[in-house]
Every structure is written in structure tokens, then in C-alpha cells.
Amino acid sequence: MKKKDRVNRFIEYFSKNLPEAKTELEYNNAFELTVAVVLSAQCTDKRVNIITKNLFKKMPTAEIMASSSVDEIFTLIKSCSYPRNKAKHLFGLSNMLINDFNAKIPNNSKDLQKLPGVGRKTANVVASVYFDIPSMPVDTHVFRVSNRMGLVNSAKTPLDCEMQLLKIIPKDFLNIAHHWLILHGRYTCKARNPDCDVCGVSSSCKFFDKKKFC
Numbered sequence: 345m346k347k348k349d350r351v352n353r354f355i356e357y358f359s360k361n362l363p364e365a366k367t368e369l370e371y372n373n374a375f376e377l378t379v380a381v382v383l384s385a386q387c388t389d390k391r392v393n394i395i396t397k398n399l400f401k402k403m404p405t406a407e408i409m410a411s412s413s414v415d416e417i418f419t420l421i422k423s424c425s426y427p428r429n430k431a432k433h434l435f436g437l438s439n440m441l442i443n444d445f446n447a448k449i450p451n452n453s454k455d456l457q458k459l460p461g462v463g464r465k466t467a468n469v470v471a472s473v474y475f476d477i478p479s480m481p482v483d484t485h486v487f488r489v490s491n492r493m494g495l496v497n498s499a500k501t502p503l504d505c506e507m508q509l510l511k512i513i514p515k516d517f518l519n520i521a522h523h524w525l526i527l528h529g530r531y532t533c534k535a536r537n538p539d540c541d542v543c544g545v546s547s548s549c550k551f552f553d554k555k556k557f558c
Contacts, residue, residue, distance in 0.1 A: 350494050351512050353548035358524040361544060365523035367473050370396065374449035374474045375406055375441075381469045382433055382461045389427045395421050408445050409438035433461025451475045465502065468485055480516040482506045485529030487523065492533060494550030 368389040371377040376396065383392045399420045402408040410416065418431035437459045441447050449470065450456050456467035457498050468481035482502040490496045490505050495512065499505035513521050546552040
């Protein structure tokens with residue numbers, strides 16, 4: 345099966361079976377989403393949602409977070425992965441928002457990446473999820489599923505994967521396809537034990553084709 349046919353089958357299936365896919369991170373505004381995505385690096389969305397529930401009660405705005413300290417932020421997020429580094433990032437991020445962006449989250453990936461702790465993937469998530477800018481953030485799930493299914497040609501890096509997906513997935517489907525790939529990777533096409541028997545797109549999956557003949 346050609347790559348384009350795999351992509352079309354992927355879009356067709358999930359458009360029918362998961363038409364309203366969205367992030368599992370909980371947020372109320374662009375600031376909260378950005379903070380949540382920074383915290384989500386190498387940490388589950390479930391854990392992040394537990395952390396941010398209390399964090400946003402104490403520090404609901406960039407102004408309040410910027411007037412706190414790294415130690416105060418650390419105390420509130422210490423149950424996530426790499427809490428000390430993330431506390432430094434969030435303190436720096438909130439201060440930069442105040443000083444350089446009028447306390448508002450930038451609405452483009454280039455400016456978002458200027459914020460401490462915000463790399464290309466995080467910037468693309470905020471641009472896609474909050475500002476509805478067609479983007480393809482590539483996390484571990486997107487990278488694994490895209491390669492495993494054959495939606496990309498053996499992408500070696502997240503950037504390579506992103507560039508290939510941007511070329512082959514229609515612009516109107518980019519943002520929701522990002523969520524499809526994440527959710528499929530999180531619950532079905534798992535890293536160690538993919539549930540191929542219950543997968544709705546196994547018939548167009550490159551990995552499954554090979555598996556059948558092993």
C-alpha cells in the first residue's frame with residue numbers, strides 16, 4: 345500500500361470514529377495551556393492535570409507566577425518529572441511574558457520558542473491547540489505511530505517526521521490528526537505491546553503487514 349493511501353485510510357477511519365479528538369490536558373486559557381505543555385515533557389497528562397489544578401489556584405496568571413520564586417513554583421510542581429528545571433523554566437517564562445509580551449502568550453511558533461522551556465514541539469502544541477494554527481507537533485507517540493504505520497518514510501528525527509507529515513496530511517486535518525496520532529499511540533499503538541488485534545487501522549499499517557508474516 346502506498347503511503348498516501350495509508351494516510352487517507354487513517355484520516356477516513358478517525359474522522360468517523362474519533363471526530364472530536366482533543367488534548368487531554370486541562371486548561372482555561374493560553375497561559376495555562378503553555379504551562380501545562382511545559383510540565384508535560386516526559387510526564388503523563390494525568391499527572392500534569394493533578395499538578396496544575398493546585399498550581400493554577402495559587403498562580404493563575406503570568407503576573408502572579410513572575411512575582412513568586414523558583415522555590416515556590418518547585419514546591420507546587422515537585423511531583424512531576426524534572427521539577428527543578430521546569431520550575432526555572434516557568435519562572436523565566438512568566439517573567440519574559442511580562443517584560444517582552446505584555447503578559448500575553450504569543451500567537452505564533454517563532455515567538456513562543458523564545459520563552460524558556462518552550463521548544464519547537466511545545467510551541468507547535470500551543471499554536472495548534474489554542475490558536476488553531478495548522479501545525480504538527482511531534483512527541484514520542486506521534487513519532488512512533490507515524491513511523492510504525494508507514495505514514496512517513498523512516499523518519500530519523502522529530503523534525504524529519506514533522507516535515508513529512510506536513511507534506512502528506514491535508515492542511516485542514518493537521519491539527520486533529522495530531523490528536524489522533526497521540527491518542528492512538530497512548531491507548532492502542534503502544535510502544536512495547538501494540539494492541540493490533542483491536543486496532544481499526546491495522547489493515548493499512550506497515551508494521552502489521554510485516555507482523556503477519558513473521
